[in-house]
Amino acid sequence: MTGARIPAVVAADIRKSYGELKAVDGVSFTVAEGEFFGILGPNGAGKTTTLEIVEGLRKADTGQVTLLGENPWPRNPKLLPRIGVQLQASSFFEKLTAREQLQTFGSLYGVSRQRADEMLELVGLLDKADVQENKLSGGQRQRLSIACALVHDPDIVFLDEPTAALDPQARRNLWDVLRAIQARGKTIVYTTHYLDEAEILCDRVAIMDRGRILAMDAPATLVRGLDAPTHVVLQKGLLTREAARGITGVEDAQEDEVSLTISTRKPAPVLSALAERGTLDGLQVRTATLEDVFLDLTGREYRA
Amino acid sequence: MTAFRSLSTAMIKGFLRDRMTLFFVFLFPLMFLVVFGLLFSDPGSDKTKIGTVGDGPVLSALEQTGALELEKYGDSATARQKVNDGDLPAVVVVDGDQVEVVFAASDQVAAGTVIGIVSGVVDKMNLTAAGVPPRFTVEATSVEDASLKPIQYLTPGILSWAISISGVFGSALTMVSWRKKQVLRRIRLAPVSTTTVLTSRVLVSVGTAVAQGIVFVAVAMLPLFGLQLTGQWYLALPLLVLGTMAFFAIGMLVGAFCKTEEAASGAANLIIMPMAFLSGTFFPVENAPAWLQAVSNAFPLRHMNDGMLDVLVRGKGIEALLLPSAVLIAFTLTIGFIAARVFRWED
Structure with a gap:
């Protein structure tokens, strides 16, 4: 059951250039079956091109891709029913309702018409079944397009920035949908430029910048390996900067208009020292995030 | 499906x-x-319209041809002015037995049509007046053409x-x-x-x-x-x-x-x-x-x-x-x- 299983996705040293621009510059990764894998990075990092090569929509200049043991390029009809793809734009037929969109896409795979309603229920759009696609909200359209990618019950699902341009509430609704898909045993490969989201959703992430993968691991492992200080934030006025710097284990203390921020790599003794002084009001503890990992890897602030 | x-x-x-x-x-x-x-849809709209001055059997016969639309004028000066201005292609002035056709030189086709019709009518009336049996006869029959x-x-x-x-x-x-x-x-x-x-x-x-x-x-x-x-x-x-x-x-x-x-x-x-x-x-x-x-x-x-x-x-x-x-x-x-x-x- 374990070692003999074929990985869902294997990408080996794929490269793709457009003229001088190296869009994908030697990317390798493996995604196990049932894994939720995220490709992260700012716009223009090469995420979409990587995904399109893996899906079989583009040919890599060099390198090898296998999906479920098969080569996706050139167009491989045997593989197509086993992969589901949501493209970056919302691709729908004109003037069809949500249910009709799903029925039409489903029929391309020979799926029964009843599947449409199951899918609508999965993404929470059953009450919008008879609404035309162009009258749905942004979040609803995203969910519908994900449902269209899933309508034929594929083994691997590719999602390109499914949460881009959504309001926070719609994003969170979508997270529930994505978790529900993973719970069905699907392998999910998705791209995002929201690092916080990837940290919450993904089993493993690859951080990309300028066509290369800079780091790849479980989000928690990446953050832990960073050796970045923990930030303890206090209300301003409870403690002076000098007093804070005097506490054992404190590396630095900075003050702005509203708060005092203490940096430390030994948060436990610092917190107990603060507790002794009775200065825990409004206290926040911020550990490192993937954004710090990105900063550490590139030397640049992360900008989506 | x-x-x-x-x-x-x-x-x-x-x-x-x-x-x-x-x-x-x-x-x-x-x-x-x-x-x-x-x-x-209206095939009658292309009749040629001319001015007439005076009256008599010639004008009645012209009217009966159905090929011209006649517009009456009281005196010949007004009618001629219409031709000069380009409003009418021709004017027929009848004064007793004299029939005068004044036409605009600009539209030869319309003028030819009008002169032809007027001459035809006048010739026919001359024949009748002279009481001579016609030697040549014309028979016109309409057919459904391909146009x-x-x-x-x-x-x-x-x-x-x-x-x-x-x-x-x-x-x-x-x-x-x-x-x-x-x-x-x-x-x-x-x-x-x-x-x-x-x-x-x-x-x-x-x-x-x-x-x-x-x-x-x-x-x-x-x-x-x-x-x-x-x-x-x-x-x-x-x-x-x-x-x-x-x-x-x-x-x-x-x-x-x-x-x-x-x-x-x-x-x-x-x-x-x-x-x-x-x-x-x-x-x-x-x-x-x-x-x-x-x-x-x-x-x-x-x-x-x-x-x-x-x-x-x-x-x-x-x-x-x-x-x-x-x-x-x-x-x-x-x-x-x-x-x-x-x-x-x-x-």
Whole structure:
């Protein structure tokens, strides 16, 4: 059951250039079956091109891709029913309702018409079944397009920035949908430029910048390996900067208009020292995030 | 449901729910049919109007010919002024036994008509007055000639034009919009063949063309317009199908080169409008100079028009289909081949 299983996705040293621009510059990764894998990075990092090569929509200049043991390029009809793809734009037929969109896409795979309603229920759009696609909200359209990618019950699902341009509430609704898909045993490969989201959703992430993968691991492992200080934030006025710097284990203390921020790599003794002084009001503890990992890897602030 | 059927259904629904498309496919060409049909429906409107001064048997006889419209004037000075001003082509002044015709030198044809009619009437009256039996006699009989009433001519032409609009726009806009919205890529990622996608789109276009044919002929046959179908009118069906395919191929070519719907509809109009005028949609191309007629032979619409005229209103049989069908098929294959070569799945 374990070692003999074929990985869902294997990408080996794929490269793709457009003229001088190296869009994908030697990317390798493996995604196990049932894994939720995220490709992260700012716009223009090469995420979409990587995904399109893996899906079989583009040919890599060099390198090898296998999906479920098969080569996706050139167009491989045997593989197509086993992969589901949501493209970056919302691709729908004109003037069809949500249910009709799903029925039409489903029929391309020979799926029964009843599947449409199951899918609508999965993404929470059953009450919008008879609404035309162009009258749905942004979040609803995203969910519908994900449902269209899933309508034929594929083994691997590719999602390109499914949460881009959504309001926070719609994003969170979508997270529930994505978790529900993973719970069905699907392998999910998705791209995002929201690092916080990837940290919450993904089993493993690859951080990309300028066509290369800079780091790849479980989000928690990446953050832990960073050796970045923990930030303890206090209300301003409870403690002076000098007093804070005097506490054992404190590396630095900075003050702005509203708060005092203490940096430390030994948060436990610092917190107990603060507790002794009775200065825990409004206290926040911020550990490192993937954004710090990105900063550490590139030397640049992360900008989506 | 098979992929073919559901794709066709999806496109038909999209078509029927788009009011703008319905307007341009049905109402817009129908408006032309109605306007031209009404404009040309009164055959009496081209009588020559002349001025008359005085009265007597000559003027009564002129009136009875039914070929001239007479307008009475009190004195000859006013009437002559009308000719001088260019308002009337001629004036007939009757003073006792004297008949004077004053005509404008600018319009020789109208003047000739008027002088001929007036001379004819005066000669006839002279003969009667002289009491001499005529030596030469003229017998005039009217026959139904091959030239067509306007509605007979307009319906096949405007129908072919409407089919060229729906064919070119249908395929070009579907292709551009599907490519832009990445529906094409999405379809490519499904296990469905290109042939299935293409044939379902062609089927929808052919269905649209047949619907246009039925609507147009039905409207033109209303008593108000009075179209009369002759002979084997059902032979128009194969022409309808072949014409649609030829225009569909043009649309594919337009769609391959244009990135946006706006560009595609601009390019489609740029092709269709000149083609419609040169192919005899609104007026017979026989009146055009010879070189223009030669140019018009390059257009599929010209041949579709010719075939439609022959089988719908000229009462011709299946032999009239041969040339138009051959041209339309050749056109479809050539343009279709080029379109397939330049086709792109994505921008």
